[in-house]
Amino acid sequence: MKVSTRSGLASGAAIALACGFVDGALAQAPLPGPPLPPLPIDLPTVEHPIRVVEIAGGLEHPWSLAFLPDGGLLVTERPGRLRIVRNGVLDPEPVAGVPEVKVTVLGGLLDVLLHPDFERNGLLYLSYSKGRDDGLSTTAVSRARFDGRALVDVEEIFVAENWSVSETNFGGRMAFGRDGHLYIAIGERQEQERAQDGRVHGGKVLRLRADGSVPDDNPLVGREGWLPEIYSYGHRSPQGLAVHPETGALWENEHGPLGGDEINVILPGRNYGWPLATFGTDYDGRPVTERSSHDGFEAPLMYWMPSIAVSGLSFYTGDRFPAWRGNAFVGAMMLGRTSWTGHIQRLTFNEQGHPIQREPILIELRQRIRDVRPGPDGLLYVLTDENPGALLRIEPAD
Amino acid sequence: MKVSTRSGLASGAAIALACGFVDGALAQAPLPGPPLPPLPIDLPTVEHPIRVVEIAGGLEHPWSLAFLPDGGLLVTERPGRLRIVRNGVLDPEPVAGVPEVKVTVLGGLLDVLLHPDFERNGLLYLSYSKGRDDGLSTTAVSRARFDGRALVDVEEIFVAENWSVSETNFGGRMAFGRDGHLYIAIGERQEQERAQDGRVHGGKVLRLRADGSVPDDNPLVGREGWLPEIYSYGHRSPQGLAVHPETGALWENEHGPLGGDEINVILPGRNYGWPLATFGTDYDGRPVTERSSHDGFEAPLMYWMPSIAVSGLSFYTGDRFPAWRGNAFVGAMMLGRTSWTGHIQRLTFNEQGHPIQREPILIELRQRIRDVRPGPDGLLYVLTDENPGALLRIEPAD
Numbered sequence A, B: 001m002k003v004s005t006r007s008g009l010a011s012g013a014a015i016a017l018a019c020g021f022v023d024g025a026l027a028q029a030p031l032p033g034p035p036l037p038p039l040p041i042d043l044p045t046v047e048h049p050i051r052v053v054e055i056a057g058g059l060e061h062p063w064s065l066a067f068l069p070d071g072g073l074l075v076t077e078r079p080g081r082l083r084i085v086r087n088g089v090l091d092p093e094p095v096a097g098v099p100e101v102k103v104t105v106l107g108g109l110l111d112v113l114l115h116p117d118f119e120r121n122g123l124l125y126l127s128y129s130k131g132r133d134d135g136l137s138t139t140a141v142s143r144a145r146f147d148g149r150a151l152v153d154v155e156e157i158f159v160a161e162n163w164s165v166s167e168t169n170f171g172g173r174m175a176f177g178r179d180g181h182l183y184i185a186i187g188e189r190q191e192q193e194r195a196q197d198g199r200v201h202g203g204k205v206l207r208l209r210a211d212g213s214v215p216d217d218n219p220l221v222g223r224e225g226w227l228p229e230i231y232s233y234g235h236r237s238p239q240g241l242a243v244h245p246e247t248g249a250l251w252e253n254e255h256g257p258l259g260g261d262e263i264n265v266i267l268p269g270r271n272y273g274w275p276l277a278t279f280g281t282d283y284d285g286r287p288v289t290e291r292s293s294h295d296g297f298e299a300p301l302m303y304w305m306p307s308i309a310v311s312g313l314s315f316y317t318g319d320r321f322p323a324w325r326g327n328a329f330v331g332a333m334m335l336g337r338t339s340w341t342g343h344i345q346r347l348t349f350n351e352q353g354h355p356i357q358r359e360p361i362l363i364e365l366r367q368r369i370r371d372v373r374p375g376p377d378g379l380l381y382v383l384t385d386e387n388p389g390a391l392l393r394i395e396p397a398d
Helices: A009-019 A192-196 B009-019 B192-196
Strands: A041-043 A050-059 A062-067 A073-077 A081-086 A109-114 A123-131 A137-146 A151-159 A174-176 A182-186 A204-208 A230-233 A237-243 A250-255 A261-266 A302-304 A310-315 A328-332 A343-349 A355-361 A369-374 A380-384 A389-396 B041-043 B050-059 B062-067 B073-077 B081-086 B109-114 B123-131 B137-146 B151-159 B174-176 B182-186 B204-208 B230-233 B237-243 B250-255 B261-266 B302-304 B310-315 B328-332 B343-349 B355-361 B369-374 B380-384 B389-396
Touching: A050 A073, A050 A081, A050 A380, A062 A369, A062 A380, A062 A389, A073 A109, A073 A389, A081 A109, A109 A174, A123 A151, A137 A182, A151 A204, A174 A237, A182 A237, A182 A250, A230 A261, A237 A328, A250 A310, A261 A310, A328 A380, A343 A369, B050 B073, B050 B081, B050 B380, B062 B369, B062 B380, B062 B389, B073 B109, B073 B389, B081 B109, B109 B174, B123 B151, B137 B182, B151 B204, B174 B237, B182 B237, B182 B250, B230 B261, B237 B328, B250 B310, B261 B310, B328 B380, B343 B369
Parallel strands: A062 A109, A237 A310, A310 A369, B062 B109, B237 B310, B310 B369
Antiparallel strands: A041 A050, A050 A389, A062 A073, A073 A081, A109 A123, A123 A137, A137 A151, A174 A182, A182 A204, A204 A230, A237 A250, A250 A261, A261 A302, A310 A328, A328 A343, A328 A369, A343 A355, A369 A380, A380 A389, B041 B050, B050 B389, B062 B073, B073 B081, B109 B123, B123 B137, B137 B151, B174 B182, B182 B204, B204 B230, B237 B250, B250 B261, B261 B302, B310 B328, B328 B343, B328 B369, B343 B355, B369 B380, B380 B389
């Protein structure tokens, strides 16, 4: 029995590790995964035997997906393409009308999110890295109407005050809250002090009206030296954002440095501590800070040490995997620190909401997982952030 | 492609998870791994492609191993047998003369350790769970001479003051320090307060002379209310103990509860904090303590959140895997919290000794790994704590 090995990887990996250039927290291309094994593949999990099938391959670093009411599925590719899957088949033609994006090591077209009232208004949101003439880049959001074939009435509704030479930590994940507002998580572009600086959007979770304007009741509106879009701060490199299906709370996850990936429950106006408090250590192994907690900082709901390089976050409420109901799923681009490469984790909680179990799933695939979402069909959809990357579906195996 | 699934596991696992009975921290049998895949198997790792071969199968919960100067290899089986592998073949007849052991959920025959001068004096040490008439058990150590076929002159040189009804957390791992003394790590039998109680050996690392007597210069000799064997305290459930090949420092690892597996560098007379300070959370998800660090407690060198259920610990100094030289290896009985089941982790450190990378290896096997040791041949030997369990060898694949 032989498991595939990629020639030439060992030396590249050795260099990457020696230099601490791992997972794009520095401006280096992350280590890719090996080719996918032959699919479908049946895998055991603690609760449900699963089958992993490929819905679409040949994608280039897919980043996010959205389920259309008509059964279609939108997928972003980081180089700037919005793709559509209809009846299980990937349309070879990208959706027209996507705004120009600035492609960097981890930047490009990022999230796609439907308006809560999409079925009526056809509106969707795209987040992406945006460049300007001096070579700096930031994170921006456009709203558009999807007419079934192309994006029309494209309007850039938000450009983050977060320009940087950094090629990573753009954030970009979006979610609609139960209040009807649009939340956007923005990374600190490897400029740590931004996370505590009210004059920039880096290292923050932002709250906008659906048209991009600022809600009057944002928690820091009127505080001198603080941009009014800011909803929470002290974040490092947010990756996932999801509304808890029961509590309605906004959950965010983010990358720590060598350790300290976190899930946070986002509360208005709160400080999540980065870089003043973290469980993480710096890439040279030194602690970033002696403090892992501090009066006045919100502690994470849970964290990982070592990091697993968390990505998309979602909650399972479907009926095809009954034992998974109420669990959270988080993508991971790494297995540990560092191997090829990621997996997803199923997270369980007790009645008080304390985290209990974390089950690694899809470890056999050794792919960087960028997103994991339950579909309206109760199955779980997974994107591999590879080139070629794939849209996979997890089905019951029996 | 199909990966083996064990029928009936899901329900058992669900029950175990629901009750929090995971990894023997409570007195329940841990979840076993699936059957081994066909071996040999070639696997990729970051630095070296490896081949995993089976040296001996059909073992019953093997726990530890020792390399004999004549090329033979001793393996303990937890039910109380000492086995010997000669010329790559497991002798079907156990070594005679092993002391009677008390077999419990995680108790029985534990460690085997050669005297540093074994080649001259033939002495070895066995640690094990020992019962008494009232049904309680503790950890004990016997010394014996191995005549090549049987143990003779068997002498029980130490019985820990640590009697309990608990069926787990015996500790039992032993190592000889550069000072020629015998170090033994003892668990707190799930009675947390023992780790801070000087009148018992539970939750301590002990230091004895090679004949079992107490060295005069032990750090707590003469301190009222403290047993003189105690070298360090505040440990929970030690699993591994090894002397760093360069610094000579004694490294210990131990299980946290739901989180907080640790590696500690053991210093004389120091308090490692359990249960007053831990990164872990209790099995119901509540924090054990708000404090992860405290003045006067030694912080761990590294920790895992969630736990991986660490087991044996060793350092690689061989020449068959050049990129692994100076790395530590730790066994793990879990992949995360919780799946089937374990792996080994390769740990790297920077020049200042700070932990840098943690690479999971052997995840494909999904076995509970109880021990991992480099042999005198520069290959890595691994025990799976299963029934049937196996002695595996990791060789270069190319």
